Amino acid sequence: MPKADASTTLAELKAITAAFARERDWEQFHAPKNLSMAISAETAELMEYFLWVSAEESAAMCTKPEKKAKIEEELADVVILALQFANVAKIDVAAAIEAKIARNAAKYPVEKAKGRSDKYTEL
Amino acid sequence: MPKADASTTLAELKAITAAFARERDWEQFHAPKNLSMAISAETAELMEYFLWVSAEESAAMCTKPEKKAKIEEELADVVILALQFANVAKIDVAAAIEAKIARNAAKYPVEKAKGRSDKYTEL
Amino acid sequence: MPKADASTTLAELKAITAAFARERDWEQFHAPKNLSMAISAETAELMEYFLWVSAEESAAMCTKPEKKAKIEEELADVVILALQFANVAKIDVAAAIEAKIARNAAKYPVEKAKGRSDKYTEL
């Protein structure tokens, strides 16, 4: 069955990512240091699509099938490497996100942060 | 029930992320351009833990509870923003990863890529 | 005499940067790999000032003395690390820039590139 966000767990994606690396004997390269660099490098490839356009144009680009397909590939690379980082560092991503969202909610209470892009230290 | 990778779907995490932004009326800031920059900025915070250590030391850091807790937070921020990017750009992350892994497998066939870190163009 | 762009050579700034690292016995940490990560991390701190603002607002920020002072500090960190990279890798920055500008001019001839932000592969 093809994967889809509605039914795929994080664990399933992490398993695919781990298997890909293991089959190629790439675990030797996948230290957290190296993977953090690789996430950054892939994120830069995503960012490159948007260097010289406005925020509005960047939103419009994501509605054009051909551009969207490429952007999707770059985002996939970012998340694949983030999941492989989680594999290596033994991080439960869903638990980490739940905890971080709770922390962010404390830093950015709705009544203070609503409609404002300021850093929490300046709210 | 607390979230865990074994049982949490991508859609659940995407919903949490979208709700957090919506409650704060932050959708106005979340153009793909801006989110790609934010993913990059958060990835840099993850990378900062590893700037001056060796690959081996970076692995050791992830086994120390106190350091690991911080690293986990940074990774969570990276994935939260990547999921919010997916929300905004209407990307099915699981499907995108499945497709990208298939593409990567074609670029890096096991028999050629095994144990090598070279780019596919140099294999 | 205080340094100023009009009179300071690249070699002078490279010497200051090298001395700073040498005095602290930091050369042991300054492998090209590590410095490339550090340039990236500092660039992210520069980028953070502009995450949620428009291009126009980012230009306006650079005219406000208090904000400009901070932005200036972040840019300085980026260039310091780039110069230290050049020290370590024995790169003559001025010569490298002159050569790269010539190359870029060939990739982006004025008559084709004028007023367009497209990548040279799409001109």
Add this chain to the structure above:
Amino acid sequence: MPKADASTTLAELKAITAAFARERDWEQFHAPKNLSMAISAETAELMEYFLWVSAEESAAMCTKPEKKAKIEEELADVVILALQFANVAKIDVAAAIEAKIARNAAKYPVEKAKGRSDKYTEL
């Protein structure tokens, strides 16, 4: 006369960079926000050379003429964009670096920082 670090001032390189953009009517794209993203994207291309190698191997790469030539090009792109940022934001790079080095020296006094890669907050 060809440019070289020993004799070229920052102002000369900034002038070359500004002229390149002006001739192509690219100043309209060069908001600080966009340039900060571009510096980050170019830094990622530099970093990509070092993703999977050790610190020692990264140093060795910079001694091989063919690899070094490519690395040099990437570093040049980083510095070109940083100088163009300085042009746009009206930053005197040499003065900013001199001031930042003084600040860094206060944060990292030689007697405390010698031989240590810790952040100043942990010295």
